[in-house]
Amino acid sequence: MRMTIVRTGPMTVLKDAGRPGHAHQGVAPSGAVDRGAYARANALVGNPPGTAVLECTLGGLRVSFDEPAVLALTGTDAVLTVDGTPAAPEQPTTVPAGAVVAVTMPRRGLRSYLAVRGGIDVAPVLGSRSTDQLAGVGPARPAPGDVLPIGELPVVETRALPISDRQGPLEVDLGPRDDWFTAEAIETFLSAEYTVSHASNSVGLRLDGPPLARSRTEELPSEGVVRGAVQVPPDGRPIIFQADHPVTGGYPVVAVLTPEAADRAAQLRPGAPIRFTRAPG
């Protein structure tokens, strides 16, 4: 089976579980920005974990298939339409050959995940079909007119994965470099309201808000960073690293989001308010 890309919207890329194991070559893991929504999309269509899907930022995606296909859309409240008719949300949907399948603009959330039963079967790069938009590693970004092969993976029965409805502050664990900041800065970080800046992308969420003062001002030798790490550059305004983060960072990381909080951060739009709180043990 083949999928034809009709339109991509502002930003559509291929994502899967990522490519860990290549940091020594200067390659970060990448992978889906909202891992929970990504995993749910695959589970809904019966794909095994790790299967490649489309990650669509702010809707506008249109595709069609040359054979009947089973699809699922997760991540936002964007609606999957089939020749203009809305499909049930968070459900596997069978679409006929030739139908135009569209992802509408979400009202809530940022990144939708469109899974196709069988998986998108382009050639993997270093074991993954994720496009790392910082490093430029992985399959090319789909463009209108592209035809992508759909695989023939055996259907696996997976129990339905729950949709997280967590709200409130994003939970963090302090460290590794919280001791590089003043006590007042830590208090500010855990109590103040920040705003997601427009200069945010799949590499990092830049935050506007009260700057965090350092107690140690020497230069930190670059060190490895993780998804969800809250790095504080010299201007004191935090950056939350997302899936396409660099391998290493040269500024202290004050805290790291829990995996659940990192998934929620993936859905925050520019202008969204954001607060942090310490995760329970």
Next chain:
Amino acid sequence: MTRFLTCGREAVLAEVDDLDAALALYAALRAARLPGVVDLVPAARTVLIRLDPAVTSPAAVREATAALEPEGPGRADAGTVEIPVVYDGPDLAEVAGHLGITQDEVVARHTGARWTVAFAGFAPGFGYLTGDDATLDVPRRSSPRTRIPAGSVGLAGRFSGVYPNDSPGGWQLIGSTTERMWDLARPEPALLVPGVRVTFKAVR
């Protein structure tokens, strides 16, 4: 002495005294293949250990890492690479001026030094090389270039490196090579991975 720093629920940051100790710990971790460890990020003074929380936990990884016995200050040998360089970089004169030596002497010291890949980063295939000639120590350019061609050979601080792809950058450029630092057709695309020993050879 290894210090362990909290780094979220899916990693542990191990901090040691210096680069040699970081490389030794990295080599020991690579050899140990601890269950659930999915990625290792060596750096100047740390090794980030990424883990799969479905298989292991930060506490278990800390304990297993503390029990390792990294081998002395010696660096694990990961092979040798000779890189041919045309020493015609746009910053060669400035580097010579900064060090108070001739351009030929810069070339002699760069080719005479024994370099080792300390760690990767910045871009796929970019290895930070440390050398045994402490006099080759230059500041970064005060204003980074917006585009540096692939194959450019540079200096920054006591590091040397080769840009794998066209990219912005602030290193002082002393030459260029046709050797490919990053080639996806190779089983391991990066030529320079931690532990590899490197020498540069002047060519025309």
